[in-house]
Amino acid sequence: MHQEIRLHGHLDNTIEYYATAASYNLRQSYFYEQNGASLRFFSPGNELLLSPEGLEHRGNGGTFCEYMFGVDQPLSDMAKAEVRNRLVLFGATYRNRHELVFTDHTDGQLSYDRIFLDGHAVCNYFFFLSGSVSGRLSQQQQEIVRLLGKQLKRSPHVGHGDDSELIGELIGLIGHRSTLYLVKLIHKRHKAYQEAFAELYFASKAIEDADFNQLKRLAAGLGIDRYQQERIRIDVMYRHPDNRRIVDEYKNILIDCNRRGHIGAADNARLTRLKTLSVRKKIPSALFYTLDEMLRDDRLLHPDEKEDYLSETRQILEGILLQDAQIDAGITNEDMVKLLEAKKTACENRDHGFEQLLLETGKICDERIRDGADLSLLESFSHIITYFDRYDSVSTHINRLAFMEGMRLSEETIRSLLGNRNAFEQLEKGLFDRLFFAGILGNAYLGRYGRKKVELLRLGLAAIADGSLTIRQLLEQEEEIAVEEQLYQRLLDQVKDRIRNLYSRYNTRAEQEALRRELSEEFGNKGIWQGEIPKKLFRDVLLNIKKEAIYLHSLLPQIISGRNLALREDFLENSGLDRFHVEELEREYCEQNRIDPEVLNNLRRGLNSEVRP
Incomplete structure (x- = not known):
């Protein structure tokens, strides 16, 4: 058995240590x-101060x-699910970005701000060895990399x-004559913010405005900068189990595309499916945006898939800069329509090259205005930004709905949507439906x-615009659908539970009617539904x-064993079941039967894959 000596203390009101x-x-x-306020840990030839x-x-x-x-x-590291940790050896560097090179120059110093910025925001370890390496x-x-890496x-x-x-994991790897020295540093202020955010977020997967204001006050009191706050929040949100599975799948697709050097149509479809599912599951878009920034390179898009709309966007944005040379190159309605359609395409492709063009143009406008250019330049750019803000607002509301x-x-x-609809329709009649409804109504993952x-x-928005409907009437109609949706889901859960636990048969009308009356009474007593x-x-x-049972017990085994994508698509198109729901059933089926989920993922992409139990 190994022995341990441990020292615990606080350097100040920010840094806690365990050595x-x-x-x-x-x-x-x-x-x-x-020695005074300094603490030195040492062994022959090694020290941490x-x-x-x-x-x-x-x-x-x-x-x-x-x-x-x-x-x-x-x-x-990202591609290996088992790799969890960042490891940096003193004196080591990369040559040509891939070849790890070791030097004898291992001495150095780090500020605590740098430690908790380059590493983890809350907890970082330092270590050295004696005895086992020479x-x-x-x-x-x-040798340390070979032993412990x-x-x-x-x-x-x-x-x-x-x-x-x-230490129990590591000590057996370094030999009986060796000693491991481990120093853990904890940023107490960051830890307090992390724990407060996690408690609020894990309670309901959401942060109310009042709670967020409380977090802002906590961060200000602790002196935590905005960047570290954002790092901590994103990390906590990712670790929620409901978020992690979907985000990891999104990440793995992007990693696979990086390796192949191309994002194909099937990959884009899978990425879009996951982004759509994330809205339904209340997964923050910041998690996907972070992965896009890290892994989605414009070069991965085929030139034919990106050049047209990016080239046209660049031409229009460069055109407004000609105003500085007294050339009338203001934004026309036609230009604005093209920019909005380009933004829609960029959003669908998760192409941040579009946003980069916008940022670069904004920077040039600021510089020219600063140097004395006419304010009309700023007005033209602000006109574009206003419409893009309108687009983001409408898209967010409709996707959530x-x-x-x-x-x-x-x-x-509703009033906001009406105002934005009017603004888009003034640019071009029918533009509002084309931008926001045509695509979403054609989305295979849109439930009934x-x-x-x-x-x-x-x-309803069109009817309100022509005076044949009021806002109140539209809200009432939407509420009726929302109430029915809630009742349907509760019924589905309860009927499944009753059939599973209480009823051996439910095919006859009498059995079905008895179950309906029983649930009507129960829902009434609970205040769920009256009547x-x-x-x-x-x-x-x-x-x-019944459709679910047929799919799980009859069709899905055939689909998997025969890799029959056509049979699966035929069921999805004709059953009326939501695609999201069917994919959840498939996932549960694979888990229960110990089937590699990649079998279904490959099937959805039209690839052949062996069934691996």
């Missing part, structure tokens, strides 16, 4: 010394921490902050209630449960 020496034969009782100004290191060893979501990391420092570092990159105990378990269960519109939202709500909104449950809705629930 451990571990060995199978720990003869030394002391491995540190304190913690002072109020920062950390100094000499000798072998390095630093490691758990990867935070969204940090810059090698593609090779020779030049470069040789010692190479694989485990340090993969250990789950780094993220959990479990020093005893971590379409894909989030229980989403309800307010009178204020989402479709009802979106179609009603499309027709009898509508017969048509109840029959729809029973019919859909």
Whole structure:
């Protein structure tokens, strides 16, 4: 059994430390010394010095921490699900971005701000060894990588902050005559903010305005800058189990595209499916935007898929800059329509090259205005930004209505949509429907209630505009659909539960009617629904449960074993079941039957794949 000596303390009101020496034969009782406000940890040839100004290191060893979501990391690490941690060896550098080179220049110093910026915002480890490595420092570092590198990159105990378990993993790798020295630094202020945000977010997967204001006050009081706040929030949101599965799948598709050097139509379809699902699951778009920034390169798009709309956008944006030379190149309605359609295409492709063009143009406008250019230049650019803001607002409201269960519109939202509709229609008649409804109504993942709500909104806004409907009437109609949607989902859950636990048969009319009356009474007692449950809705629930059973027990096994994509698509098109729901059933089926989920993923992409139990 190995032995450990551990020292715990606080450098100041920001930095907390845990220092451990571990060995199978720990003869030394002391491995540190304190000189005023500084603390030194040492072994022959190695030392770490913690002072109020920062950390100094000499000798072998390095630093490691758990990867935070969204940090810059090698593609090779991102592609390996088992790699969890960032590892940096002192004196090591990359040559040609891929070849790791070790040097003897391992001495250095780091400020605490730099440690918690380059590494993890809350917890970072430093370490060195004695006994098990020898020779030049470069040789010692190479040996450390050989001994500990694989485990340090993969250990789950780094993220959990479990020093005893971590040391237990490592100590057996370094030999009986060796000693491991481990120093953990914790940023107490960042940790307090992380815990406060996690408690609020995990409670409901959302942060209310009042709670967010409370977090802002906490961050201000703790002196945490905005960038670190954002890093912490994104990392916490990613770690919610409901978010992680979908975000990881999105990440894996982008990694695969990076390796192939191209994003194909099938890849884009899968990425769009996941983004759509994220709206339904209330997954923050910031998680996907972060991955797009890291992994989605414009070069991955085929030139034919991006050049037309980006080239046209560039020409229009460059055109407004000609005003500086007294050339009448203002934005026409036709130009604005082209820009909006380009923005729509860029959003569908998750192409941030479009946004980059806009940022570059804005920067040039600011510089020219600063140098005395006519203010009409700023007016033209502001005109574009105003319409893009309108686009983002409308797109957000309609997507939420379409894909989030229980989403309800307010009178204020309807008025905003009407105002934006009028602005788009003034540019070109029919533009509003073309930008916001044509695509979404053709989305295969739009469920039946989402479709009802979106179609009603499309027709209702037009009717309000021509005076044949009022805002109040549209809200009432949307509310009826939302109530029916909620009732349908509760019925589906309850009927499945009753059939599974209480009823062996439910095919006869009498059995079905008895179940409907029973649930009507139960829902009435609970205040869920007053009166009898509508017969048509109840029959729809029973019919859909039968369709699910047929798919799971008869069709899906055939689809998987025969890799029959056509049979799957035929069922999806003709069953009336929501595609989201069917894919959840498929995922559960694969988990229960220990089938590799990549089999279905490949099937959806039209690829052949062996069934691997």
